[in-house]
Amino acid sequence: MADEIDERAKDVLRVVVEEFISKGEPVGSSQLTRRGDFDVSPATMRNVLAELEELGYLEKPHTSAGRVPTDRGYRFFVDTMLQLKEPNPNDRKLIEQGLAGNNVEERLGEASKVLYHLSHHAAVVLTPRPSALVVTKIELVRLRDDRVLAILVGQGGQVQNKLVAIDFPVSADELVQASNYLNDLLRQGVNIEDVRGRILTELDAERAQYDVLTTKALKLGAAATDLSAPERMLIEGTGTFLEAPEFADDVKRMRTLFKALDEKHKLLSLLDRVQRGREMQIFIGAESEFSSQGDVSVIATPYTSGDTVLGTVGVIGPTRMNYQRIIPLVNFTAHVLSKALGEE
Helix, strand or coil: CHHHCCHHHHHHHHHHHHHHHHHCCCECHHHHHHHCCCCCCHHHHHHHHHHHHHCCCEECCCCCCCEEECHHHHHHHHHHCCCCCCCCHHHHHHHHHHCCCCCHHHHHHHHHHHHHHHHCCEEEEECCCHHHCEEEEEEEEEEECCEEEEEEEECCCCEEEEEEECCCCCCHHHHHHHHHHHHHHCCCCEEHHHHHHHHHHHHHCCHHHCCHHHHHHHHHHHHHCCCCCCCCEEEECHHHHHHCHHHHCCHHHHHHHHHHHHHCHHHHHHHHHHHHHCCCEEEEHHHCCCHHHCCEEEEEEEEEECCEEEEEEEEEEECCCCHHHHHHHHHHHHHHHHHHHHHC
């Protein structure tokens, strides 16, 4: 793609994208020549713009003589022209202070709020799914004769509570010994799916040789680690789309976007894809099922605890967003969140 256009055309494309992001108005040849960045005639500039349009980087709205970037134009701009820097000191301070909460849930909620505040676009956080929990400790607490509360503590400070119904007698001392036995199986710290697999393997292997206490411990552990709740998606600032002219002036497009946000499964699928990829991904316009709703970009990256990917944090906005500013904000937020969870 990069070999299709010469350096002058690349510079023209860059300026058109930057001007459109800044002002939201189609960019014409006379506007570009007046800037003084290009030592070419108006006729030459028109030819360059026509070439970029023919190659699919620009398009001309039917109501204007100027041109605007296409999804392909934005993609070329993001992939080859951006010079990214760390967020400025004030932004870094706001992010670090915002994520200095006392627990994981608080930090995740604040991550979406601070990203919305700084980006002025919708911010989204995909919370950890229970299966991603790296268990470091299991505690068993009796509630009544047929109910036990299992408390699973994760490596990043996450806590999952599971109410376990039992059909066999168990004393308080046996619960303590059962907790100790289960924790002995978790010395290295593994995710909840591996924990459950290990417990079920132990329970099935030569069951008749286990004593009564071991059998009770394994049954309690198997029930405690049977977590099927999905991850949650926290979204802040969807009303910002009402302020974007490309949506505010197009009722049909706005309805389509809000329907997609309300259904959530398309966005959830996109964020899961980022999580599996284990790196920042940027989806522009028709590049994804969610962003294909029209003039929408999604910038998202995973956050982790140690080497374990827990969830995703990102920003959703018009394709005419300030990528140079937003990408570092998303990346730094994920970095601070990962660092905080890793220190829990």
